[in-house]
Amino acid sequence: MENLVQTAMQNVNFAAIMPSLVLACFGMVLLLINAFSRRGATAHVALISLVALLTSGYTAVMGWNNPQAGFAGHAVLDNYAIFFTIIFLIAAGLTILMSDSYLKREGYPVGEYYTLIVFSTVGAMLMASGTDLMTIFLGLEVLSVSLYVLAGFFRGQLRSNEAGLKYFLLGAFSTGFLLYGMALIYGVSGTTNLVDIGAFFAASPAAATNPVAIAGMLLMSTGFLFKIAIAPFHMWAPDVYEGSPTPITAFMSAGPKAAAFAALLRIFLVSLGSMEGTWSSMLWVLAVLTMITGNFLALNQDNLKRMLAYSSIAHAGYALVGLVAANEIGISGVLFYMLAYTFMNIGAFAVLVLVGKQGEENLTLQGFAGFGYKRPLLAVLMTICLFSLMGIPPSAGFSGKFFIFAGALDAGYVWLAILGVLNSAVSLYYYLRVMVFMYFKDPEEDFEWIQLKPGATICIVLSVIAVLYMGIVPSGVMSLARQALF
Amino acid sequence: MLESYLPILVLITIAVLFAVGSVTFSFIFGPKKPSAVKLAPYECGMPLIGTARERFSVKFYIVAMLFILFDIEAVFLYPWAVVFKRLGMFGFIEMGVFIIILLVGYVYVWKKGALEWE
Numbered sequence: 001m002e003n004l005v006q007t008a009m010q011n012v013n014f015a016a017i018m019p020s021l022v023l024a025c026f027g028m029v030l031l032l033i034n035a036f037s038r039r040g041a042t043a044h045v046a047l048i049s050l051v052a053l054l055t056s057g058y059t060a061v062m063g064w065n066n067p068q069a070g071f072a073g074h075a076v077l078d079n080y081a082i083f084f085t086i087i088f089l090i091a092a093g094l095t096i097l098m099s100d101s102y103l104k105r106e107g108y109p110v111g112e113y114y115t116l117i118v119f120s121t122v123g124a125m126l127m128a129s130g131t132d133l134m135t136i137f138l139g140l141e142v143l144s145v146s147l148y149v150l151a152g153f154f155r156g157q158l159r160s161n162e163a164g165l166k167y168f169l170l171g172a173f174s175t176g177f178l179l180y181g182m183a184l185i186y187g188v189s190g191t192t193n194l195v196d197i198g199a200f201f202a203a204s205p206a207a208a209t210n211p212v213a214i215a216g217m218l219l220m221s222t223g224f225l226f227k228i229a230i231a232p233f234h235m236w237a238p239d240v241y242e243g244s245p246t247p248i249t250a251f252m253s254a255g256p257k258a259a260a261f262a263a264l265l266r267i268f269l270v271s272l273g274s275m276e277g278t279w280s281s282m283l284w285v286l287a288v289l290t291m292i293t294g295n296f297l298a299l300n301q302d303n304l305k306r307m308l309a310y311s312s313i314a315h316a317g318y319a320l321v322g323l324v325a326a327n328e329i330g331i332s333g334v335l336f337y338m339l340a341y342t343f344m345n346i347g348a349f350a351v352l353v354l355v356g357k358q359g360e361e362n363l364t365l366q367g368f369a370g371f372g373y374k375r376p377l378l379a380v381l382m383t384i385c386l387f388s389l390m391g392i393p394p395s396a397g398f399s400g401k402f403f404i405f406a407g408a409l410d411a412g413y414v415w416l417a418i419l420g421v422l423n424s425a426v427s428l429y430y431y432l433r434v435m436v437f438m439y440f441k442d443p444e445e446d447f448e449w450i451q452l453k454p455g456a457t458i459c460i461v462l463s464v465i466a467v468l469y470m471g472i473v474p475s476g477v478m479s480l481a482r483q484a485l486f
Numbered sequence: 487m488l489e490s491y492l493p494i495l496v497l498i499t500i501a502v503l504f505a506v507g508s509v510t511f512s513f514i515f516g517p518k519k520p521s522a523v524k525l526a527p528y529e530c531g532m533p534l535i536g537t538a539r540e541r542f543s544v545k546f547y548i549v550a551m552l553f554i555l556f557d558i559e560a561v562f563l564y565p566w567a568v569v570f571k572r573l574g575m576f577g578f579i580e581m582g583v584f585i586i587i588l589l590v591g592y593v594y595v596w597k598k599g600a601l602e603w604e
Contacts, residue, residue, distance in 0.1 A: 028590045035597035 013070025016077045019060040019085050020125040026052030027118040034111040045111035046100050046455075049118055053093045056125075060085045065483070073193050074132040081129035083335055083484035084262040088124040091255035091342045092117050094459045098350045099247045101453035105358055106245065108154055116153075117251065120146035124259035131270075133182045133192040136263045140178070140227070143256055144171050151244040151252070159360070163243025170226070170236045178223020184216030185271075194271045201274035208274040217272055217279060224267075227260035230286050230320060231293040234313045238297075241309035246356060246363075249305060250349030253312040254342040261338060265323060265331065270486065276326060283324045284416060290317030291423040298430045302364045304352055307430055308345070311389060314427060315341055321413075321420055322404040330407025332481040337404055339477060340396035340470050344388035347463030350456045351382045368434060370443025375450050379438050381464045386431045388467045391424045396470035403478065548600050559588050 014021060030048060037045070060082045067078040096114060103109050119142060126139030148171060152164015186192050188207055189200040201208050222233065229237040241249045268279060294314025301307035319341075322334035355371070356363050372379040388395035401424065408417040470477050566573070566581050573580075595601060 028587065031590060031594050035594045 011070060011072040013068055015063065015068040016070030016075045017126070017129065018063065018068075018077065019056045019082075019089075020122045020129070022059055023052055023056040023118060023125065024122045026055070027115055027122060030111070030115045030118060034115060037111060040109045042103060042109045042111045042114070043100060045114045046096050049096050049114040050093060052118060053089045053096075053121070057086060057089045060089070069131070071135075073195065074135045075126070075129050076131045077129055078486060079484040080262075080266070080335075080486050081125075083481065084128035084258060084338070085125050087258045087339050087342055088121050088128070088255050090339070091251055091258070091346065092121040094342075094346045094350070094463060095247045095251040095255075097459040097462075098250070098346075098353045098453075098456040100455050102245070102247055102353050102456070106154060106360070107358075108245075110153075113150070113153060116146045116150050120150070120251075121255065124255055124262075127259045128262035128266075130263065131194045131266070133186070133194070133267075136267070137179065137182065139259070140175070140223075140263070143259055144175070144227075147171075147248075147252060147256060150248045151240055153245055153248065157243075157360075159243035160245065161243075163240045166236055166243075167240045174223050174226035174233070177219045177226075181216045181219030181221070181223060184212050185220065188213040188216065194267060197271040198273060201272065205274065208278075214275070214278055217275055218282075220267065221264065221279065221282075224260045224264040225286065228257050228264070228316045228320075229313050230316055231290040231313065234290065234293060237313055238306050238309045241312070242303060242306045246305065246349055246353050246360070249309070250346045253308070253345055253349075254338075257312070257316060258338040258342065261319060261323075261334065265334065266486070268323065269326065269331070280324050280326060283320055284413070287317050287320040287324055287416065288419050290314065290320060291420060293317075295423050295426045295430075298427070301430070302366075304363050304365065304368070304434065305360075307434075308348060308352075311427065311430070312345065314423065315345075315389075317423070318401060318404060318420060321408050321416055324416060325404070325407035325411040325413060327407055327411050328482065328485060329403055329410055332478065332485055333400065333403030333407050335481040335484055336470075336474070336478055337400035339481075340388070340400040340467070343463045343466040343470070344385050344395070344397055347385040347460050347467065348382065348389065350459045350463065351378065351385070353456050354378065354450055354453065354460075365434065365437045366444075368437045369441040371437070372439040374443060375452075378450070378452070378460070381460050382438070383435060384464050384467060385460075386434060388471065390428055390431045394468070394471040396467045396474075399471055399474035399478070403474075545603060552595060552600065555591070556588065559585070 026048070030045060030052070033045060033048065060077075063077050064079060064082055067076060069076040095117060099113065099117075103113060123139045123142030123144070123146065126142065127136050128139075130136035130139055148164055148168040151167045152161050154160035182192070185197060188210055189197045191197055191200065201213075207213055226233040226236075241253065244252065268276075272279065291314050294310050294312070294317055298307050298310035298314065301310060315337075319334050319337050322330040322337065324330075325333075352363060355367060361367075371382075384395065388397035391397045391401040393399075401420070405417040405420055408414075408420070562584065563581070566577065570577060
């Protein structure tokens, strides 16, 4: 017993979870602040959440190039975890920036909204720094449960209720798959530690073709691919994205998606590297299927939120190409792309927040008619975000796609790269259509003047600056992404 | 080896035969005079008032949920108390952190009025 306590104490290394620890403490303080604030006062909660994110980000950045492992191999704060932590913090921060005016407009000024965003960020960070199946599962649950509530946050709106319930039921179901897969992998290898699982499969190659191990791998990837919304597990995404509050949709399509990618990459590359022959052919098919599904279904969407939901499916497909390539440039390309996608997608959603009217109205293409004359500057910012989503230089989206497809070509997946580029060409249509409405259609007779809310405007400007920076000087972020590989 | 299980098999056979036999024979030979009261799911007790599938106030669920939450805390406290001396300061601080986390939740539900019935 004495030994057990000693080992436990030696293994505790709070530096390994410092960013999530800081954020979780802030989250609890925020909860208490919510309890003691009067109804409808949310600005200070939003402000403290931003401070929390900055503090957590500071502790994360301080740990760069100084990997810390702790809790008996359950968590590690290496460059990889830090890179993803920064992505989650940026996604959460930009979401909070655009939320305050939005919540007031929709009539739900409730402080718990920010607390939930903070807690879901904690979960995402645990997923990125978890080096044990159990830690990753714990992170996924913290992330998901907060998101289920956030998706159905507008209690009075039927669509929001539907989104929350749908996400919850399907999410819980997919978590079951994930857990079953983890159990099978544990059954084969006898450990839940990612590094130990990898060592086990490297030591006994016969186990890598064991049907039980393959079933475990497939079930586990089902769980993660559901969260990323990879076809054929994407069915929930359009409905949930459309029904959720717009800032939450932006957050969901950036933060949690990156979190699931973080865990998926770590598990596949560290633990299941010996099975690469099996999973890379599977992911090849899924990547192509996802790109085609997302892009072709987006073609016919009139509601911009729904269109961006389908486009988000397609973008997950592009990112998956990098994992199929599984080489240095491909994987660091995925990291780069996740950051780029966070900025360009949240930027576009922030414009939707400004353009939308109470009750999530005015989000159809018609609502954007003449937008280029009503608000020329905002329209330019939206255009840059859309160009980046298309993948047109000089934008972050272009650089990201370039690295990922270069990785695929390097690894010999020529057809995959060709299909990816063709799919990007298809996506031009539905992004350009928005621009056609913005610049070549006359506004309705009695259009309302769009009010610029400070938070959302800052969010858009920051996103666009980042998109342009990552597009014009991609080498800076890319070298960080390369250092972040394990 | 298997022979030593024979008495158990005999016992199981007799038990099954007795159970099936008593139900079958009483079903065949017993007199049957059914009435509404006799056919009710529970023959003794109070007469039924309405259906059991009514809508309950959400307050019941909140209380039940909170009860489980803080009940689990007690479940963790018992084994901790048993080995408290051997865990020493480390265990004390760990449990303190655990209780503070739950306390934050408790203060929150209290302030939000989840514990008030009216």
